[in-house]
Amino acid sequence: MSQSQTYAPNPEFAARAQVKSIEEYRALYERAKTDPERFWADLALKELTWFRPFGQTLEWQAPFAKWFSGGKINASYNCLDRHLTTARKQKPAFIFEGEPGDQRVITYQELHHLVSRFATVLKQLGYQSADRAIIYMPMIPELPVAMLACARLGITHSVVFGGFSAEALKARILDLNATVVITADGGWRRGREVRLKDAVDEALEDCPDVRHVVVYRRTGSAIPMKEGRDHWWHELDAQLSNDPFIHHEAENCPAEELDSEHPLYVLYTSGTTGKPKGILHTTAGYLLQTAITMKWIFDLREDDVYWCTADIGWVTGHSYIVYGPLTAGATCILYEGAPDYPAFDRFWQIVEKYRVSIFYTSPTAIRALIKQGERWPEAHDLSSLRLLGSVGEPINPAAWEWYNRVIGKERCPIVDTWWQTETGAIMISAMPGAIPTKPGSATLPLPGIVADIVDHNGAPVPANREGYLVIRQPWPSMIRNIWGDPKRFQEQYWSRVPSAYFTGDAARRDEDGYFWVLGRVDDVMNVSGHRLSTMEVESALVHHPAVAEAAVVGKPHEITGQAVCCFVTLKQGDWNHQVLGNELRQWVAHEIGPFARPDEIRITDALPKTRSGKIMRRLLREIVTTHAVTGDVTTLEDLTVVTKLASQQDEE
Numbered sequence: 001m002s003q004s005q006t007y008a009p010n011p012e013f014a015a016r017a018q019v020k021s022i023e024e025y026r027a028l029y030e031r032a033k034t035d036p037e038r039f040w041a042d043l044a045l046k047e048l049t050w051f052r053p054f055g056q057t058l059e060w061q062a063p064f065a066k067w068f069s070g071g072k073i074n075a076s077y078n079c080l081d082r083h084l085t086t087a088r089k090q091k092p093a094f095i096f097e098g099e100p101g102d103q104r105v106i107t108y109q110e111l112h113h114l115v116s117r118f119a120t121v122l123k124q125l126g127y128q129s130a131d132r133a134i135i136y137m138p139m140i141p142e143l144p145v146a147m148l149a150c151a152r153l154g155i156t157h158s159v160v161f162g163g164f165s166a167e168a169l170k171a172r173i174l175d176l177n178a179t180v181v182i183t184a185d186g187g188w189r190r191g192r193e194v195r196l197k198d199a200v201d202e203a204l205e206d207c208p209d210v211r212h213v214v215v216y217r218r219t220g221s222a223i224p225m226k227e228g229r230d231h232w233w234h235e236l237d238a239q240l241s242n243d244p245f246i247h248h249e250a251e252n253c254p255a256e257e258l259d260s261e262h263p264l265y266v267l268y269t270s271g272t273t274g275k276p277k278g279i280l281h282t283t284a285g286y287l288l289q290t291a292i293t294m295k296w297i298f299d300l301r302e303d304d305v306y307w308c309t310a311d312i313g314w315v316t317g318h319s320y321i322v323y324g325p326l327t328a329g330a331t332c333i334l335y336e337g338a339p340d341y342p343a344f345d346r347f348w349q350i351v352e353k354y355r356v357s358i359f360y361t362s363p364t365a366i367r368a369l370i371k372q373g374e375r376w377p378e379a380h381d382l383s384s385l386r387l388l389g390s391v392g393e394p395i396n397p398a399a400w401e402w403y404n405r406v407i408g409k410e411r412c413p414i415v416d417t418w419w420q421t422e423t424g425a426i427m428i429s430a431m432p433g434a435i436p437t438k439p440g441s442a443t444l445p446l447p448g449i450v451a452d453i454v455d456h457n458g459a460p461v462p463a464n465r466e467g468y469l470v471i472r473q474p475w476p477s478m479i480r481n482i483w484g485d486p487k488r489f490q491e492q493y494w495s496r497v498p499s500a501y502f503t504g505d506a507a508r509r510d511e512d513g514y515f516w517v518l519g520r521v522d523d524v525m526n527v528s529g530h531r532l533s534t535m536e537v538e539s540a541l542v543h544h545p546a547v548a549e550a551a552v553v554g555k556p557h558e559i560t561g562q563a564v565c566c567f568v569t570l571k572q573g574d575w576n577h578q579v580l581g582n583e584l585r586q587w588v589a590h591e592i593g594p595f596a597r598p599d600e601i602r603i604t605d606a607l608p609k610t611r612s613g614k615i616m617r618r619l620l621r622e623i624v625t626t627h628a629v630t631g632d633v634t635t636l637e638d639l640t641v642v643t644k645l646a647s648q649q650d651e652e
């Protein structure tokens with residue numbers, strides 16, 4: 001890829017950037033490489049506020065890491081309280097816009113107030129450090145308020161994306177053994193109400209350990225409230241004022257002094273089996289790396305208006321709407337709804353209205369907007385933008401070029417940020433004032449991150465060869481464990497190649513050392529930048545009474561990157577294929593969530609299997625990608641199955 005175009009950093013941008021040149025980047029990288037512990041320890045003391053400083057920087061007993069042991073810290077304190085003694089007290093922390101157009105500006109002081117009161121509410125209900133809360137809310141300010149209130153008390157939270165179904169919610173409540181659910185009546189999406197509380201009620205039929213449900217009133221629609229279990233947020237809040245002592249405490253609820261390794265949150269993500277895994281992140285290391293990347297990658301300045309368009313229900317929202325930006329003292333836009341509602345210029349309207357300077361979105365969103373044409377962004381003044389970011393999947397060079405030309409007006413650097421739920425924070429990305437970019441490449445690893453590309457023995461592969469992307473040394477925001485399943489944690493991430501963290505991504509590195517991430521090597525699909533396991537969809541399908549077997553693969557899709565394509569065989573019966581196809585798509589949406597709805601259901605007589613009975617997904621992938629099968633089929637039990645499937649495709 002040496003021919004691909006290289007864009008040097010914009011000199012005007014570089015002159016004011018926090019990291020100003022490639023030499024400066026290299027010097028930082030070298031310093032981190034020579035003495036990583038010293039490097040991270042210095043940063044941790046500088047960037048975070050500690051109740052008690054840590055003793056040891058890193059205790060590493062692979063694969064278990066402890067960062068900043070002995071330190072006492074609180075994430076909510078670092079996001080809020082420490083800013084109140086500075087000019088940031090009156091600075092907006094969030095500028096919220098609801099989908100219907102309602103607005104709220106919440107300063108750091110006001111956010112602190114809301115968090116302090118809600119933490120007191122949780123205390124009054126009897127919750128404390130080491131309890132676990134599920135948060136299932138729309139993208140409104142009370143979502144980060146709930147997260148920060150939990151963090152303030154040491155309650156480990158797990159945010160479940162509002163697009164997940166009652167079934168998925170239930171699985172997460174049970175796996176985490178949560179005892180409280182924080183939710184809302186509903187939220188707005190494309191003009192319709194997403195009824196969250198209904199899903200909570202359905203999920204809780206089988207979750208006896210949940211003692212309380214706190215419900216924020218967002219849409220105002222009628223919902224049933226279960227006596228003794230369900231409480232309105234505003235009523236609990238109002239009760240705080242009845243008792244003068246509690247009222248006083250609610251105004252300034254102290255942040256618990258927690259260990260550096262206190263479990264901050266668990267976020268469920270799809271893995272290679274049907275069961276989602278709870279990725280555990282802890283406090284100090286996670287905060288450090290999310291905050292420092294706000295400076296290194298987003299070049300955050302005091303007067304920036306920063307907007308990450310992700311949903312807080314995914315890791316991008318945790319790290320780059322809540323914990324990173326607030327620790328760094330940023331002003332963040334929080335937008336509730338869809339990018340195309342009421343029209344395709346909603347993003348650009350918001351950028352213009354609030355003078356957004358840093359904009360971070362996904363390739364899927366960019367491709368969807370490209371399709372609508374340039375007149376939508378052109379109708380708006382985008383001159384406030386100074387930096388653009390991308391995350392979630394490889395950005396194809398055509399989308400990169402459009403983003404650069406139409407949105408960035410060839411003025412704004414683009415940072416293509418590679419990372420994962422498991423890495424907690426950005427790992428490979430350009431530093432916008434320092435690193436020349438090449439469209440489609442995430443460029444170089446951050447200081448302190450030792451990324452490599454290896455074969456299955458762990459040996460580095462030569463330049464421009466494809467291999468597994470691995471990380472060779474521990475980093476502060478790394479996954480600490482899979483909730484309740486250390487064995488799976490070890491097997492999944494630390495056993496696939498010797499002594500390195502296995503990312504599950506394939507990549508290659510060019511002769512300049514630039515990383516080009518190619519996609520997943522496991523059974524994980526990436527649909528609109530959302531991770532979805534093929535097994536998860538398969539197990540949903542085989543729950544349906546008509547389905548005998550199912551095999552699911554990701555199929556290339558122009559806008560969403562990949563789309564879900566399902567091959568199913570049926571049980572005996574008289575099925576109308578077309579009706580059943582629609583029903584199965586709906587079924588998957590109900591079992592997992594609307595975002596997982598299959599693009600295609602192919603009903604077939606048989607699935608290609610090895611002689612030992614394993615479904616050969618590789619062949620199915622090939623069929624949906626190339627419409628033919630070229631690979632090795634010697635282990636295939638019945639070759640006619642494949643020929644038939646491939647020809648079925650040609651008939652379409």
Ligand code: WTA
Pocket residue numbers: 269314315316390391392393394395416417418419420421422442503504505517518519520526529530531
């Ligand atoms: C993919 C999202 C190429 C990758 C932060 C990874 C990317 C998975 C990029 C993690 C990028 C994310 N270029 N691929 N810039 N960013 N990915 O856990 O396959 O939802 O393993 O975290 O998304 O998805 P996750």
